[in-house]
Every structure is written in structure tokens, then in C-alpha cells.
Amino acid sequence: MGEGAALARESCYNQEYKTRLNSLNQDKKSAEILRKxxxxxxxxxxxxxxxxxxxxxxxxxxxxxxxxxxxxxxxxxxxxxxxxxxxxxxxxxxxxxxxxxxxxxxxxxxxxxxxxxxxxxxxxxxxxxxxxxxxxxxxxxxxxxxxxxxxxxxxxxxxxxxxxxxxxx
Structure with missing residues (x-):
């Protein structure tokens, strides 16, 4: 159970990381559109x-x-x-x-x-x-x-x- 929980936690962190990266990329795109x-x-x-x-x-x-x-x-x-x-x-x-x-x-x-x-x-x-x-x-x-x-x-x-x-x- 310990190994499964660690994998689930890692998967959760990876998903959060991807979500934050996506958000940053969206903010960057929005800023670029505004600049133009x-x-x-x-x-x-x-x-x-x-x-x-x-x-x-x-x-x-x-x-x-x-x-x-x-x-x-x-x-x-x-x-x-x-x-x-x-x-x-x-x-x-x-x-x-x-x-x-x-x-x-x-x-x-x-x-x-x-x-x-x-x-x-x-x-x-x-x-x-x-x-x-x-x-x-x-x-x-x-x-x-x-x-x-x-x-x-x-x-x-x-x-x-x-x-x-x-x-x-």
C-alpha cells in the first residue's frame, strides 16, 4: 500500500505541475496578444x-x-x-x-x-x-x-x- 500511495501522490504532483505549466503558458499567450x-x-x-x-x-x-x-x-x-x-x-x-x-x-x-x-x-x-x-x-x-x-x-x-x-x- 505504501508504494501505491507514493505513485498516486507522484501522479497528483505531476498533474499539478502540468496544470501550472499550462496556466503559465496561457498567461504568456494572453500577455503576447495584449502586446500586439x-x-x-x-x-x-x-x-x-x-x-x-x-x-x-x-x-x-x-x-x-x-x-x-x-x-x-x-x-x-x-x-x-x-x-x-x-x-x-x-x-x-x-x-x-x-x-x-x-x-x-x-x-x-x-x-x-x-x-x-x-x-x-x-x-x-x-x-x-x-x-x-x-x-x-x-x-x-x-x-x-x-x-x-x-x-x-x-x-x-x-x-x-x-x-x-x-x-x-
Whole structure:
């Protein structure tokens, strides 16, 4: 009975292992499908959650095409469609529109002292543009609810992108 129980337990572990592997593969496939989704203007979207460290590290990487968490878009390409983008910005990312039709773009730049910054630019359904610039060295996070989490002067802050495309506390 001991040997049969051990075989049954091993079979159970093998089945659990296969189930977990299958689940991981499904998650990977889902993430890959998300990475290939385009917005209405033909740009690949970056899925949320967003992490500015991933964005900056991808830009600094010698193999930009292999970044797996962000879809970089050259500012020259964005300017052709979005004339409000500053040509001095680095490779940006575009997120899926909110349920209220607000477009959000994250564009890196250098601030005073060459500190990396992330410029968050929103465009509401009426075409009104709002922007905010945050210190990227503090690791800016944007969750699936379009809440922007960041640090400034040692304090934690949270902004939310409202239905009008404004960044509100």
C-alpha cells in the first residue's frame, strides 16, 4: 500500500505541475496578444500595470525590440498623429483608452540635472490635452484603474485620471 500511495501522490504532483505549466503558458499567450493590440491610431498599446522603471530600462537597453513589458514608440512616429507631443521626448508608450475615451501617453525626457522624467499626457474625447511631469527616478506606477502612484519629496502620492482626462487627487 505504501508504494501505491507514493505513485498516486507522484501522479497528483505531476498533474499539478502540468496544470501550472499550462496556466503559465496561457498567461504568456494572453500577455503576447495584449502586446500586439493596436489603438485606433495604429500604435501598439502597452498593457497596464505600467512601471516607469521598465520603460526607462527598455530605452537604455541595447535590444529595444526585446522589451517585454512596454511597446516603445518613437516620438517622430507619434508626432505625425499627435501634434502635441514634444519632439525632444524619448520613445513613448501609449495605453488603451479608458472606458470614457481618454487616451494616455507616457513620454520620457530629461529634467534639470539630467534626471529622468515621465510626461503623462492625456487627451479626452473632445481633444483637450492635459499633462503632468513626474520624476521617473521615483518609479511611477499606473494600475489598471488608471491610478498613478509616485513619490515626491519622500511622500507617497496617488493621482487618478478622471473621465475628462484630468489628473486629480
Amino acid at each position: 493590440m493596436e489603438n485606433g491610431d495604429g500604435f501598439y498599446i502597452t498593457p497596464l500595470p505600467y512601471n516607469s522603471n521598465d520603460h526607462i530600462n527598455c530605452i537604455l537597453s541595447e535590444q529595444k525590440n526585446s522589451c517585454n513589458r512596454v511597446n516603445l514608440i518613437e516620438s517622430a512616429s507619434l508626432i505625425k498623429v499627435y501634434n502635441f507631443i514634444n519632439p525632444s521626448y524619448g520613445d513613448s508608450v501609449v495605453f488603451a483608452e479608458t472606458t470614457n475615451g481618454v487616451l494616455l501617453i507616457a513620454s520620457p525626457s530629461s529634467g534639470e540635472g539630467e534626471n529622468p522624467e515621465i510626461n503623462l499626457i492625456s487627451v479626452n474625447k473632445f481633444g483637450l490635452v492635459k499633462s503632468i511631469t513626474l520624476d521617473a527616478s521615483k518609479n511611477i506606477l499606473i494600475n489598471q484603474k488608471y491610478e498613478i502612484l509616485y513619490k515626491e519629496h519622500g511622500k507617497d502620492y496617488k493621482l487618478k485620471l478622471n473621465s475628462e482626462g484630468e489628473f486629480v487627487k
